[in-house]
Amino acid sequence: xTSVKGKSLRVDGGASAVVAPEAAPPVYKxxxxxxxxxxxxxxxxxxxxxxxxxxxxxxxPFVQAFGYSLTDWSGFSPKQNFIGLENxxxxxxxxxxxxxxxxxxxxxxxLPIVTIVLSLVLATLVTVGGSSRGQTKGLRNSxxxxxxxxxxxxxxxxxxxxxxxxxxDPSGGLLNGILTSLGMEQFKSFAWLGDKNTAMIATxxxxxxxxxxxxxxxxxxxxxxxxxxxxxxxxxDGAGRFRTAVSITIPxxxxxxxxxxxxxxxxxxxxxxxxxxxxxxxxPDNSTLVMSQQLFFTAFTKGQFGLASAMGVVLxxxxxxxxxxxxxxxxxTGGDKDVSL
Amino acid sequence: xxxxxxxxxMKSLHFNERKPAMTPADKVVGAxxxxxxxxxxxxxxxxxxxxxxxxxKTSSEIFASPFALPSQWRFDNYVKAWxxxxxxxxxxxxxxxxxxxxxxxxxLGAMCxxxxxxxxxxxxxxIYYLMLAGLTFPIFLAMVPLFFIMRNIGLxxxxxxxxxxxxxxxxxxxxxxxxxxxxxxPHEITEAAALDGAGEWRTFFQVMLPMAKPGLASxxxxxxxxxxxxxxxxxxxxxxxxxVLSQGLAxxxxxxxxxxxxxxxxAAVTVTVVPVLIVYVIFQRQxxxxxxxxxxx
Numbered sequence: 141x142t143s144v145k146g147k148s149l150r151v152d153g154g155a156s157a158v159v160a161p162e163a164a165p166p167v168y169k170x171x172x173x174x175x176x177x178x179x180x181x182x183x184x185x186x187x188x189x190x191x192x193x194x195x196x197x198x199x200x201p202f203v204q205a206f207g208y209s210l211t212d213w214s215g216f217s218p219k220q221n222f223i224g225l226e227n228x229x230x231x232x233x234x235x236x237x238x239x240x241x242x243x244x245x246x247x248x249x250x251l252p253i254v255t256i257v258l259s260l261v262l263a264t265l266v267t268v269g270g271s272s273r274g275q276t277k278g279l280r281n282s283x284x285x286x287x288x289x290x291x292x293x294x295x296x297x298x299x300x301x302x303x304x305x306x307x308x309d310p311s312g313g314l315l316n317g318i319l320t321s322l323g324m325e326q327f328k329s330f331a332w333l334g335d336k337n338t339a340m341i342a343t344x345x346x347x348x349x350x351x352x353x354x355x356x357x358x359x360x361x362x363x364x365x366x367x368x369x370x371x372x373x374x375x376x377d378g379a380g381r382f383r384t385a386v387s388i389t390i391p392x393x394x395x396x397x398x399x400x401x402x403x404x405x406x407x408x409x410x411x412x413x414x415x416x417x418x419x420x421x422x423x424p425d426n427s428t429l430v431m432s433q434q435l436f437f438t439a440f441t442k443g444q445f446g447l448a449s450a451m452g453v454v455l456x457x458x459x460x461x462x463x464x465x466x467x468x469x470x471x472x473t474g475g476d477k478d479v480s481l
Numbered sequence: 482x483x484x485x486x487x488x489x490x491m492k493s494l495h496f497n498e499r500k501p502a503m504t505p506a507d508k509v510v511g512a513x514x515x516x517x518x519x520x521x522x523x524x525x526x527x528x529x530x531x532x533x534x535x536x537x538k539t540s541s542e543i544f545a546s547p548f549a550l551p552s553q554w555r556f557d558n559y560v561k562a563w564x565x566x567x568x569x570x571x572x573x574x575x576x577x578x579x580x581x582x583x584x585x586x587x588x589l590g591a592m593c594x595x596x597x598x599x600x601x602x603x604x605x606x607x608i609y610y611l612m613l614a615g616l617t618f619p620i621f622l623a624m625v626p627l628f629f630i631m632r633n634i635g636l637x638x639x640x641x642x643x644x645x646x647x648x649x650x651x652x653x654x655x656x657x658x659x660x661x662x663x664x665x666x667p668h669e670i671t672e673a674a675a676l677d678g679a680g681e682w683r684t685f686f687q688v689m690l691p692m693a694k695p696g697l698a699s700x701x702x703x704x705x706x707x708x709x710x711x712x713x714x715x716x717x718x719x720x721x722x723x724x725v726l727s728q729g730l731a732x733x734x735x736x737x738x739x740x741x742x743x744x745x746x747x748a749a750v751t752v753t754v755v756p757v758l759i760v761y762v763i764f765q766r767q768x769x770x771x772x773x774x775x776x777x778x
Contacts, residue, residue: 182681183596190593190652191608197649198615201623201630208625262521265514279511285518287765288525294761296710298727299753302734302746303532312743314531317547353525381510410619413712417731432621440717445625452622459619 208449220446227450237451240422240429241458243340244409247430248462251347252404256397259352262289263359264385268371286360289353297350301417304346308332308418336424343418343428347411355400362393398470405462409455412436431455529754536747543743558748562733568749571729578640578725579708582647587701589648590655591693595685597656598663599671609660615653624717631718638722646714651704658703662696663689698767709757726753 209227213220231237266282279285292300307314310329319327332342366389374384390397412432415422422429431451439448535543536558537551563569597609627646628637636642666689674684690697715728724732733749 176680178680178682182685186592186596186685187608190589190656193589193645193649194612194615194652196630197627197646198623198652199611201626202614202618204626205622262518265518279514279518282518285522287762288522290761290765291525291529291758294706294757295754296712296727296730296757298710298712298731299750302730303528303750305734306535306743306747307528307531312544312547314528314547321548349524352521406619410621412621416712417734420735432619435621435624436717439625439628440720449622449625452619452625456618456622460617463617 205449205452208446209453211446213446214443223446227447228454230447231450231454236426236429237431237434239426240431240434241454243426243428244411244430244458246340247344247347247408247411248405250344251408252401254344255348255351255355255404256400258348259355259400260359260390260397262352262356263363264389266356266360267363268381268384268389286357289356291353292350293354295350297413298417300346300350301414304342304349305333305418308342310334333419333428334424336427339419339423339427343414343423346418347407347414350414351404351407355404358396358400359393362396363389366392394470398466402463402466405466406459409459409462431458532747532754533751536744536751538744538747540743543747558742558744559752561742561745562749562752566733566745566749567724567729568726568733568752571724571726572752574640574723575709575726578644578647579705582644582651582708583701583705585644586648586651586655586704587697590652590700591659591690591697592685593652594656594659595663595689598660612653612656615650616657620650620713624713628718638719640719640723643715643719643722643725646718647708647711650714651708654707655700655704658700659693659696662693666692702764702767706757 208220210222210224211220212223212226262285266279266285295303306312308331310316310331315332316327316330330338332338370388370392371384374388379387410432411430415428415430415433419428420433422433432455435448435451435455438444438451531547534550535547537554537556538558539551542549542551597605631637631642631646634642636645670688670692671684674688679688710727712727712731715725716731719725719728730749730753734746
């Protein structure tokens, strides 16, 4: 903190040397808060400008989407008839959309759990894998693993999708090359993304691959924030590594886990980029089709903007329900209580 | 530090008979950990290396064997990807759009967060929750109306339009992160600045903003990654405009279909991946630091 103060003093000193072009009113007179030009312009620009952009490009589209979802608007026609909840009725009787929703639900169940468990395990190995004597130590040379694990997070999702599309390629891909060279000839030209039994699993693997490293770094940061004395105390009390991880580490980084769970779930409800890159048509038998793809197709290919907006609303509600559920479960299992040691 | 060494000494005194620092169990755990992490690292690195290697091969070489090294290290694929496929101009567009959006959103986001964090006025809480709403709703919900808003104001399929939308969608995250940051800065400093004669503007730009540098750096890194990787927004509102990198890459992969030039595709992916990867490796210390900062505060 002292260094920060020193810095600000330096800045002040420099500021006094700069001659302001406009004659600023003496500041000490503003005690009673008269509205000076300085103050008004400050609020207009500082609050007005960001808010204007935010409301025009973010909030107003969100609000309008709810309105559009109640019409039969096809976008380019001037007429839009109010049809109430008809679009929603159509969606919930549409087999393809329900299939897409089912796939999203599958993703929401599997992706967060797999990603978080694996990244927690890796984070635990990195932070407390060292000697059991003395201060709790991380594994030696662990920064290498951390740096490498984070690589996928810096790669654009579309590039990840395209790259894995080539790896899964039946004839020239890396995966089948490895498997056949290990003697598994049945995979010689197996189409991982073209078989409805494997397409979804292969796709999930790609998404997990892309995010484990990020959450691992997040959890490592969380674990490092736990005072070392707690680990030591647990060890003196006779807790082994596994017990320490379950009873000390996880409860103490619970908030991080909850955040990770919500982020991963929101991603699973979207998943558009990965699906578009790996199987743009929805995969064999629509086995990897998700709601966002269906929305995009309905809006920008078929031009049924009313129906597409209804899909957007369903997606938004699903997101809210999911976040609410995670908060609720975390609270019911005692997440808001202080962890007493 | 001293207490830790002391306690370690005490412990080693206590367990004097079992002197070795690493017990057999430790060694096993260490070996298992290293093995697991090495396998994971390989799973991360191998696909990247393979992509890099394949970017030097011809299509027929790629199909002949996925492992064989290219017969010669030629750069034809890169030339093809950069010029014919247009990756070069997409790259430039991305740099322009993401660069300007990043600068604008950092300035506007910092200003907005500063006002919300340091001033109490009617509606400030409401604005705060409005920002929260923007973070919770999926971008997908906004796409259809956004398309028509952009068309009505004549910014559909333009880079400035894309930039503005990027600013809008990066704003809530920026404001949230910096809100807590500005809140934690001591009030005495603002007072001191005011006593020294600084107006609101000057207090912000010459006193508060420099103090928020660590927070700004963290947010800027995450915003950069988020915007650079953005795919949905450009394909929705910039479909017919000058393409950005993620969009161009998808178009290139899609138009190739099942035939032609896989070597060029690998080269295009490599061109997309490598610059950011290099920047990451250079700045990884700061990035790891900012992740821990974001979580521990």
